[in-house]
Amino acid sequence: MTPDSSGTMDFLSQISSLLIVTCAAGIIWVVLMAFVMSRARERKRRAQQGLPPLPGAHTVAYQKMKTWLNPPPQSAPPFSPPTAAPASPPPAPDLSLLMGDLPPAQPPLGEMFPEPVPDEASYASATPSRQEHAIPMIDSVPIEESMSVPSVDEPQDAVELLRVWRDLADGGLIMEIGGRRFRSVRELRSADLERRFQSVVRDLVALAQVQPTREESKPPATTAPGRATIQPAPETEAPPSLSPGSMFRQMTRAAMGQAPTPREEKPLLSIADQIEDLLQARLVDLPEFRQRVIHVRPSMQGGVRIEVDGEFYDGVGDVQDPAVRDLLMDVVREWESKQ
Structure with missing residues (x-):
């Protein structure tokens, strides 16, 4: 082998090892x-x-190596209770017993042991008299029925126009027209019912006024002919005016917007003034209220305004002191009874 071929082989072997190392390093x-x-x-x-x-x-890496070196012990299989062997079927009943004759039915106990009939004399002596042990009869009528107001048949060919209530809390009026309730003429005006209300009030005022009575005319005295006698004009009584606190007076003033001209010389008192007079007359006889300031004044809205020791309330129900509230309720009831 020539030196050139041996050098080429060495070079190729080095190149192959270098490629292997490079590929391994790249993979890593x-x-x-x-x-x-x-x-x-x-x-x-x-x-x-x-x-x-x-x-x-x-x-x-440490945890992985620890897991490989010390594998966890295998868990034991779960315990399963041994299954019981299927039970043998119960024995079938004897057909001869089922198909045999049944015993005769027993007679009822009432026939076997008859109830003794008591003697009339013994029954009369053993039974107490009704008068001695009489139970008082209780009225079975419900309370609501006993307290209910008897129904009054409505007149035929008539129409309901107005209902009126008195509010004991502030002394104001509550009117109901057509199923709706109002407390002032302003609410009636907003509901377009003011004209209807005024016409009803006029009819009520005309109904409440007493017609003047005329004295029966006396026959003129006989006088000489040609001599006329002057008879005095029959005196007529003036129609009495309604009381200032009456319902019709308040409805008329609310409907017309002005107070009628009083016929009496003394000034007309409003509802608040009348209640104030009754209240002050009541306070004179109550020594526990002498050191307290309690007044009932008219309000700008047409109702009342209550003053209790410098504090003002719009109604009796708003008063915090129960004793003062009860006193005001008694005064309002007294005022209502006088109307």
Whole structure:
């Protein structure tokens, strides 16, 4: 073999070993890069999800090596209870017993032991008299029925126009027209019912007024012919005016928007003034309220305004002191009874 051929073979052997080393190094580099990139993605995912950080590579390698060197013991198979052998079927009943004659049916106990019939004399002596042990009869009528107001037949060919209630809390009126309730003329005006309300009030006022009575005309006295006598004109009584606190007066003033001209010399008192007079007259006889300031004043809205020791309330139910509230309720009831 010539020296040139031997040199070429040496060169080729060196080149092949160099290629093998280069390929092995490239493979190792690719594996390392893939491992590094996968760990970087895992750290990013754990940071986004809030998980604990990824342990180091040496820790993971140590755990893998420890697992390979010391494999965990195999777990024992789960315990299963032994299955019982199938039981033998129960013995069949005897057909001769089933098909045989049944014993005769027993008579009922009532026929076997008849109930003794008591004697009338012994029954009368043993039974107490009804009058001695009479149970008082309880009225079976419900409370609601006993307290209910007897129904009144509505008149035929008639129409309901108005209903009126008195509010004991503030003394105001509550009117119901056509199934709707109102407290002031302003609410009636907004519902287009003011004219209807005024016509009903006029009819009620005309109904409440007393017609003047005329004295029966006396026959004129006989006088001489040609001499006329002057008879005095019959005196007529003026129609009495309604009381200031009556329902019709309040409805008329609310409907017309103005107070009627009083016929009496004394000024007309409003509802609040009348209740105030009754309240002050009641406070004179109550020593426990003498050091307190309690008044009932008219309000700008047409109702009442209550003053209790410098504090003002819109109604009796708003008063905080129970004793004062009960006193005001009694005064309002007294005022209602006088109307």
